[in-house]
Amino acid sequence: MRYIMRDIVLELLSSYGYVGMFALILIENLFPPIPSEVILTFGGFMTTYTRMNIAGAVLAATAGSVLGALILYELGRHIPVQKFYAFLGGAWGKRLGVEVEDVKDADGWLERTGRSAVFFCRFVPIIRSLISIPAGMAKMELLPFLLLTTAGSLIWNTVLIGAGAVAGASWERILVLLKTYSRFAVMGAGILGFAVACVYFRKR
Numbered sequence: 528m529r530y531i532m533r534d535i536v537l538e539l540l541s542s543y544g545y546v547g548m549f550a551l552i553l554i555e556n557l558f559p560p561i562p563s564e565v566i567l568t569f570g571g572f573m574t575t576y577t578r579m580n581i582a583g584a585v586l587a588a589t590a591g592s593v594l595g596a597l598i599l600y601e602l603g604r605h606i607p608v609q610k611f612y613a614f615l616g617g618a619w620g621k622r623l624g625v626e627v628e629d630v631k632d633a634d635g636w637l638e639r640t641g642r643s644a645v646f647f648c649r650f651v652p653i654i655r656s657l658i659s660i661p662a663g664m665a666k667m668e669l670l671p672f673l674l675l676t677t678a679g680s681l682i683w684n685t686v687l688i689g690a691g692a693v694a695g696a697s698w699e700r701i702l703v704l705l706k707t708y709s710r711f712a713v714m715g716a717g718i719l720g721f722a723v724a725c726v727y728f729r730k731r
Contacts, residue, residue, distance in 0.1 A: 536565055544579050548587040552684075556595025556656045564701075567684060571691020572698040584688050585681070592649075592680035593673065596659040600672060603663025642671055649679025 539547040548570050555563045570584045645667070648658040662672050691698045 536562065537569055540566065540569055540573060544573070544577065545583055545587040548584055549591040552588045552591030553595045556592055556659075557598060564687060567687035568691035568694070568698045568701045571688040571693075572695060574688070574692050575695050581688055581692055585685050588684040588688065589677065589680050592684065593677050595656070596676045596680070597673070599656070599659035600663040600667075600669075603660035604666060605663075642667065642675060645672055645675040646679040649676065649683050655679075655683070 536551060539551060541547075543550070548566065551566045552563065555566060567588060570579070570588065571581065573579050574581050574584055645658055645662055648654045659672075659676070687701075690701050694701050
């Protein structure tokens with residue numbers, strides 16, 4: 528299934544360029560199982576042999592990221608928490624590939640670290656998309672949310688698209704490195720969250 532999804536991603540990017548990049552990243556933010564790493568690194572590779580350029584690819588990806596995050600933010604803001612968790616815990620949550628625990632993890636990050644979590648979680652797999660939901664639930668102000676989301680997304684997209692462009696035809700090798708990064712990023716996020724919680728409760 529994962530390889531079929533990957534083939535579809537590559538086909539859409541090859542056929543639609545910037546529009547494909549925007550649409551795929553938008554969908555990836557709403558449905559985390561879609562591999563953003565494949566979209567961005569292959570998009571970077573495409574800048575080496577098509578009319579696409581790095582700046583345009585980054586702009587399209589960032590626009591898709593911000594719009595997807597805004598949709599999740601609005602859902603979190605307007606849907607009651609218990610109803611939202613019940614929805615994710617049902618059949619539709621499984622179809623979308625979103626776990627209730629992942630959303631609760633993102634919520635815990637926001638509680639412990641405040642607004643900065645919206646920025647830093649953009650670099651943590653899975654949570655990078657879902658952090659927008661608890662931000663909406665917490666009624667975080669829209670402007671700071673958009674600024675932090677845009678900044679985090681811009682950095683993430685620039686790094687991966689740039690890496691894909693540098694790697695060229697060997698762009699798939701970057702995916703291997705990203706798997707290792709993902710493991711350490713999740714571990715690091717957990718350790719940092721624990722440390723912040725300890726400091727918080729000690730001050731209390």
